Amino acid sequence: MHIDTTGTYTDSYQIAMGQSLFRDGQHRRRAVFDYFFRKIPFEGGYVVFAGLEDLIDTLESWRFTADDIDFLAGHGFDAAYLDYLRTLRFSGSILAASEGDVVFPTAPILRVEAGVVEAQLIETLLLNTLNFQSLIATKAARIREVAGDAILSEFGLRRAQGPAGVPAARAAVIGGFDSTSNVYAAQRYGLRAEGTMAHSFIQWHGDELAAFRAFAQARPDNTVLLVDTYSTLDSGVPNAIIVGREMAARGHRLRAIRLDSGDLAFFARRARTMLDDAGLHEVKIAASNQLDEYVVRSLRQQGAPIDIFGVGTSLVTGQPDAALDGVYKLACAQGEPRIKVSESLVKTTLPGLKQVHRFLAADGQFHGVDAVALEDEAVPRALTHPFEPHRTMRLPALRSEPLLQPVMAAGRRLHARRSVADIRAHAAQRRALLPPEYRRFENPHAWKVGISDRLHGLRERLRQARLHPETTP
Amino acid sequence: MHIDTTGTYTDSYQIAMGQSLFRDGQHRRRAVFDYFFRKIPFEGGYVVFAGLEDLIDTLESWRFTADDIDFLAGHGFDAAYLDYLRTLRFSGSILAASEGDVVFPTAPILRVEAGVVEAQLIETLLLNTLNFQSLIATKAARIREVAGDAILSEFGLRRAQGPAGVPAARAAVIGGFDSTSNVYAAQRYGLRAEGTMAHSFIQWHGDELAAFRAFAQARPDNTVLLVDTYSTLDSGVPNAIIVGREMAARGHRLRAIRLDSGDLAFFARRARTMLDDAGLHEVKIAASNQLDEYVVRSLRQQGAPIDIFGVGTSLVTGQPDAALDGVYKLACAQGEPRIKVSESLVKTTLPGLKQVHRFLAADGQFHGVDAVALEDEAVPRALTHPFEPHRTMRLPALRSEPLLQPVMAAGRRLHARRSVADIRAHAAQRRALLPPEYRRFENPHAWKVGISDRLHGLRERLRQARLHPETTP
The missing domain is CATH 3.20.20.70 (Aldolase class I)
Structure with missing residues (x-):
């Protein structure tokens, strides 16, 4: 058996949507997608983020091979679109949490900014790589x-x-x-x-x-x-x-x-x-x-x-869950924040360019809170629960770290590849900062992820505009 | 990501055991291994056997690459052994059930006959291929x-x-x-x-x-x-x-x-x-x-x-089981039947060269019984439960089919590769022969697998010889 993550290592609909966007001349317009998950597997208190270095390697060499193009040519795609795919490389930027860090539901772990067709075409392999390695780690x-x-x-x-x-x-x-x-x-x-x-x-x-x-x-x-x-x-x-x-x-x-x-x-x-x-x-x-x-x-x-x-x-195999439910959702289209609405707020996405801030307690341990804020605002201290807006909290003055850091720009890696041994050591260090109540197996303490007032306000405006389009200005 | 099933796509101990057998000049002596599983996943009534054509393709091109040999050279293996591995190809024979057939616990689904080192080195990739595809099918x-x-x-x-x-x-x-x-x-x-x-x-x-x-x-x-x-x-x-x-x-x-x-x-x-x-x-x-x-x-x-x-x-991902528990067990060494004993008969293996006979009822449906017999005996009609020897059964005169058929000899495939469409159609035909009680989800009827009297006797002799070595002739 021989497996390569070439351009066709994706879902069929990514290529079909790409054809539509290409025809309409929109394929190079910028999109921003967030990667995040909703549920911690194994009834645990944290997820270890893994797969990032493999993903970066894959994206650096990602392309449609001649065989890929031949295969697609037999499936009704336009010749001009296939010519575009033939020379397409991933040329976008990625910000991400550090590989090995502990991460939590709802907060973005990684952000892709790229031409919309590139960003869509890599979705499946990105999820395929990160969901599985994070599950097993x-x-x-x-x-x-x-x-x-x-x-x-x-x-x-x-x-x-x-x-x-x-x-x-x-x-x-x-x-x-x-x-x-x-x-x-x-x-x-x-x-x-x-x-x-x-x-x-x-x-x-x-x-x-x-x-x-x-x-x-x-x-x-x-x-x-x-x-x-x-x-x-x-x-x-x-x-x-x-x-x-x-x-x-x-x-x-x-x-x-x-x-x-x-x-x-x-x-x-x-x-x-x-x-x-x-x-x-x-x-x-x-x-x-x-x-x-x-x-x-x-x-x-x-x-x-x-x-x-x-x-x-x-x-x-990550028994008994066998999968991490990570998703990849559009956050901005051509610079404008976008959301997907849903009857339940849990499935409504967080719009805009965001940063995740992790708070550290006075003793140097993690405080148990990540704040998701818009990228251009200061570290927030007033937070709202992402799905239950009546629940709010104020944080004391704490040190914080921005979790999302640039790892790729213009399709190239920004830092030397980290060895698995280095990532393993980093993962152990980060886990050591987790207070024990997050590490226990029985009913682990739930890490809090809050959103800033500005992000909450932005989501509400976009949501209302979707729900009641006739009343929006 | 790029993955190949080269020679190093195996467990470390296979290569270590191979070095010992090579040093002792035993590496070309013939071994027979059986592939079978013990438990049907999903609380179901049958398993669909899948992965065979991929396995045959892999074995036809299987080899240690120059990179593989270089890697092993850094891990303390003998130069002469590495020279042997460098030119090693799979040259054995395989008999197997047809890909897509319904198969059941305990009865061998596939048999490998090869030089003992070859047979060991391919164990891991064989299990890795067949266990997963059978689970998903x-x-x-x-x-x-x-x-x-x-x-x-x-x-x-x-x-x-x-x-x-x-x-x-x-x-x-x-x-x-x-x-x-x-x-x-x-x-x-x-x-x-x-x-x-x-x-x-x-x-x-x-x-x-x-x-x-x-x-x-x-x-x-x-x-x-x-x-x-x-x-x-x-x-x-x-x-x-x-x-x-x-x-x-x-x-x-x-x-x-x-x-x-x-x-x-x-x-x-x-x-x-x-x-x-x-x-x-x-x-x-x-x-x-x-x-x-x-x-x-x-x-x-x-x-x-x-x-x-x-x-x-x-x-x-085959939730919730996520794995089929298939194993690969030595049945003969240099022509002599071998067993692994265990306190429980369930984990004691079936020795010798075996065939599996499937019985067909008068209406052409499956009768719900597979018989495991020694290869050189007639289709048995008196069967013993493989793990509860007090349970025996006699079969009426029924048509039967031998399930294990040659698919590789001297390391080459014997038949043209079957397309996935063909295998899918065959799988549907075989499933259609299953009476509905084997196909239902709630407490499906348990398909009976029995062993012949001669096989039972052989296992008993070998078992007693292991348990009481002082009393064997």
Whole structure:
């Protein structure tokens, strides 16, 4: 399988709308779109924003290939429009929150300013990239929350949603994982590849001890022995101890044993005792088998002596949500603010060019409030709830940071590409600024997102004009 | 983003185990692996097997690139082993169920016979391909079950798990969808691309009627107008009627209007009446907005006059399961049957070279039983439950079909590639052979998978030898 995010990596309607705008000569007029989401997945208290560097890379090389144009030519598009698409490049600007930051519903995380056709054509790939990586980074962060200083390794490629396993590995590391079993992702993103051994290797050899010896011989610097193929305590751990001692005698060290079935807390405790009794105190215990943040938390709370957790399916597919509901909405057309109205304010969009201000408490922690304001106004201290306008709040004098920063201009990246390791470190720093009530699993405290009075007023004016067009001036 | 399934598209341990087997000179010895799953997703009665043609394509071109080898060279692998990997191609044989067939837990769906290192190295990509596409084809088939003859279009790329949106579109069509919004997938797999219009297009124009007119002008042969941007019944449908009449006067036809919010049954009924009253009987109604098989069923049961359903997130991510639990287990090593034992029989594997026989009732429908037997025995009529050996059954004399058929030999495909349209038609035929009790959503009848007496006996012998090695001859 081979997948590229070329120009046709989009929804059919983007290309159809583009033809209409091109015919009318509007294709280069400026549009502003906001990216934001509405619901935090996993019933959690925050989302980890991820995928930005991949998106920027994609946009820098984005184009319709000759094959793309040939394909579209067979679908009734105008020749002049196809000529335009043939040489089209993304030439817009992007402001965004920093990749790895914690972000919250309603507030824009990213803003695109570009010719309207460009801005529409990239919508689908932008959502496709950011929604998924943010989902997985958030899931990974939840597992990291409860794993303490245990080593976390992503093991999900075989159950991943096909090629999604590749960006999933990247996002898992951003969210706090240490390594991945996915060699392709490791190679591509500079991640640490990590592996153990499979049951089939032991079945192949038939004799478990012979299999362990063969594996230790071939990978003496990174030997992890899977001990549950026949019987964990009767054969697996005893055979691993034999091999661990043989390795020690040769100046090597057995890195770990791995448990992949049964009651992991029970087996880990028994195996730890057996290893310790054999003097193999440094041999770690790895555990896998349908882990998620709740199982890892339970194992840690029980004091199970597990040093390495391998997490697969639930992490790389973002179970049980499987999607972040991020959307991309028009905020300005040719310099004029625009909204989409709806019977419910929740689905009415925020118009205009906006900035998001994050407030910091005196202790340096996050204060738990983001303010969405128009770009040209001062940091607001009076805020209105975005959907329940009777709820207002006044903020004390607090330090604040503008979240949206320029990352692309005229279609080019503005800063050197950040490594996944750097983004992972930044994500950990930002998460550390979250007071614990936002990080807990049960009914986490709801981060407040407010809108400024000016933004509220603008939205009301545009909304009334839509609802009662006859009464507008 | 650019993703290829090269040699490193695998788990790290596959490459590590390969080094051990290579050092010991065992790498070319023959291994047999079975692919099967344990649990039907979505609490359904069947799985639609999908992904096979993509897998065969991938295996025909599978190799470690020069970049792959360079990457591995930095990770402590032996030079001789890397030289072996550099020229390695998949040279094995594969037998499989037909793509699109309905398949059931426990019975092998596919069997790989190859040199043990090849067979291990491809495990991850095989699982990654088949698990995901089968999951999505199954979800799509569930939606088709309740959609009658409505048009079903896949709209999920923006919420798909990154690049998974591409194979998801293919699998959706195999499961019974008619088209996709994903242009890249349509181009790559020969699917029908279909699109409507976005709210942003109407916001951009400000004036809804002007937006509708511009769109109809540009795409007169395929105009679908989105009617809920401002007010569905007060402006959207009336404006669509104006444009529909204008199009008719020019000899064109408005294809459909699209509802994307609110109570779809209510709005569809009201919109249908308004369109009919205007003489626009042929204009279809399309609906979208967080649909799944339950919402589509409800809308159909209410008699909502919806002709086209656009289904996104729940389809392309396989919510709520998000993964099929398919596994790949060693069945023979160098011609000798092998098992993995476990405290529970459910996790004990079925050893040896096997065939799966499907029984057909006198009326030509499926009888609801698959028998797993050793390849060299006759079609069995006495079967044992695979995990509860006290449960046995005798079958009447019935026609049967062997499900596993050769699809690759010596690393090459044996048959011309089947188009997605062909596979979709085959899938519909096979589903039509399922009695309705296997197709219902609530407590579907459990398809029976039994094992032959000889297979049962072989597993018991190998199991006892593992459990009580001292007593084996």
